[in-house]
Amino acid sequence: MSSRLRLSQCGLAAGKRARMHRILYQHGLGNGTALFLPYDQGLEHGPRDFFADPIAADPRYIIRLALEGGFNGIAVQIGLAEKFYWDYAGEVPLILKLNGKTDIPSDERALSSLHASVEDAVRLGADAVGYTLYVGSPAQDADFAQYRTVRQDAQRLGMPLIVWAYPRGEAIEHKGGKDSFYAVHYAARVASERSSAVTCGSATATTRCVSSPSCGRSSRSTRRRKEAVMKALVVYESMFGNTEAIARAVAERLEMNFDVIVAEVNAMPTARDADLLVVGAPTHAFSLSRPRTRADAARHGTVKAGAAAVGIREYLDCSPRLTEIHAAAFDTKVKKPALPGSAARKAYRRLRRLGCHMVTDAMSFHVTDMTGPLVDGEQERARRWADLIAATVLAGRRSAPTT
Numbered sequence: 168m169s170s171r172l173r174l175s176q177c178g179l180a181a182g183k184r185a186r187m188h189r190i191l192y193q194h195g196l197g198n199g200t201a202l203f204l205p206y207d208q209g210l211e212h213g214p215r216d217f218f219a220d221p222i223a224a225d226p227r228y229i230i231r232l233a234l235e236g237g238f239n240g241i242a243v244q245i246g247l248a249e250k251f252y253w254d255y256a257g258e259v260p261l262i263l264k265l266n267g268k269t270d271i272p273s274d275e276r277a278l279s280s281l282h283a284s285v286e287d288a289v290r291l292g293a294d295a296v297g298y299t300l301y302v303g304s305p306a307q308d309a310d311f312a313q314y315r316t317v318r319q320d321a322q323r324l325g326m327p328l329i330v331w332a333y334p335r336g337e338a339i340e341h342k343g344g345k346d347s348f349y350a351v352h353y354a355a356r357v358a359s360e361r362s363s364a365v366t367c368g369s370a371t372a373t374t375r376c377v378s379s380p381s382c383g384r385s386s387r388s389t390r391r392r393k394e395a396v397m398k399a400l401v402v403y404e405s406m407f408g409n410t411e412a413i414a415r416a417v418a419e420r421l422e423m424n425f426d427v428i429v430a431e432v433n434a435m436p437t438a439r440d441a442d443l444l445v446v447g448a449p450t451h452a453f454s455l456s457r458p459r460t461r462a463d464a465a466r467h468g469t470v471k472a473g474a475a476a477v478g479i480r481e482y483l484d485c486s487p488r489l490t491e492i493h494a495a496a497f498d499t500k501v502k503k504p505a506l507p508g509s510a511a512r513k514a515y516r517r518l519r520r521l522g523c524h525m526v527t528d529a530m531s532f533h534v535t536d537m538t539g540p541l542v543d544g545e546q547e548r549a550r551r552w553a554d555l556i557a558a559t560v561l562a563g564r565r566s567a568p569t570t
């Protein structure tokens with residue numbers, strides 16, 4: 168049974184309630200659970216986060232991703248909000264991050280300084296403000312004082328306040344470390360007692376989930392307990408192990424939102440019980456492999472035992488209809504400019520013909536040569552692709568509003 172409170176039970180002022188209603192019920196999942204896309208890595212980590220996937224450095228692309236991926240809001244710093252939110256104002260809720268810090272000084276005395284105000288958030292049309300609180304840091308007294316001014320302004324202007332509460336600093340390291348249950352729980356508790364609308368006791372998640380407002384508890388694991396968990400099946404074909412590595416990266420990431428089974432195609436796993444089917448195959452002769460191309464592969468290197476027996480083509484050939492199932496397809500292929508053909512595109516068409524609801528376009532990941540290895544950063548790109556799939560499937564799973 169769900170213990171989620173209704174907005175009407177939270178005693179919120181009208182402004183906060185209206186904004187929370189927009190976030191929770193008019194955007195993204197639309198069912199009272201929110202999935203936010205935080206995009207402050209440029210400030211918090213520096214440019215290194217974008218090297219693997221340069222397009223992620225483009226704020227316009229990320230805001231569009233928040234919209235098309237069905238997120239309930241995007242959290243950005245004021246500079247990006249001023250320059251880029253304009254194009255999408257009102258289409259996806261803005262969470263204006265009010266403070267932040269760089270990765271350059273050590274975390275021992277962590278403090279995120281303020282560089283925007285709640286008034287800025289009102290002017291920009293934000294539906295909430297965000298504040299990073301470092302609990303346990305030697306600078307925590309200054310942090311609490313700074314936080315108090317934000318909380319008072321948020322209260323006065325009817326603005327929901329989301330606190331990302333991180334345990335940090337040298338003392339935390341002596342009490343179990345920043346990822347220990349003690350530290351994360353303590354940080355979330357402090358934020359909750361300091362009256363945030365929504366609290367995330369968190370470490371490093373790229374997508375962060377919140378449940379009911381003012382109730383303080385929020386994390387992916389809490390959300391998973393409250394919902395019937397969906398099932399995902401990741402089926403892969405792989406001669407030299409590269410497609411398998413991508414499949415495992417995808418599966419590992421999907422596990423945050425699904426019960427996942429990863430299976431080699433020669434196990435012929437049934438997809439009928441799955442809510443989501445992801446298939447992956449190496450590109451052979453511009454398309455899905457055939458018995459002849461799989462036999463060819465053995466002439467180029469050591470092929471995994473049993474891998475040549477059956478491929479994704481045959482798997483889909485003998486599949487029953489798969490209506491009501493979400494699906495996505497990827498392949499691996501050699502990184503050469505303008506090399507035509509893709510196993511994923513072929514698998515995509517097959518899946519669609521079987522009645523699957525395709526979640527996203529066919530995706531290719533690159534190997535440097537016939538037997539691999541994968542091009543640097545491709546597993547990380549696969550994780551982000553999995554995040555997009557998960558967000559899209561969850562967004563399609565809207566339930567009736569409960570306000």
Ligand SMILES: Cc1cc2nc3c(=O)[nH]c(=O)nc-3n(C[C@H](O)[C@H](O)[C@H](O)COP(=O)(O)O)c2cc1C
Nearest residue numbers: 405406407408409410449451452453499500501537
């Ligand atoms: C017989 C054969 C044909 C191939 N044809 C193509 C091709 O048309 N285009 C391409 O980009 N890569 C091609 N490749 C390279 C594969 O895509 C590469 O071996 C694969 O991505 C490695 O994945 P795996 O380790 O999971 O088998 C071919 C490889 C083999 C063995």
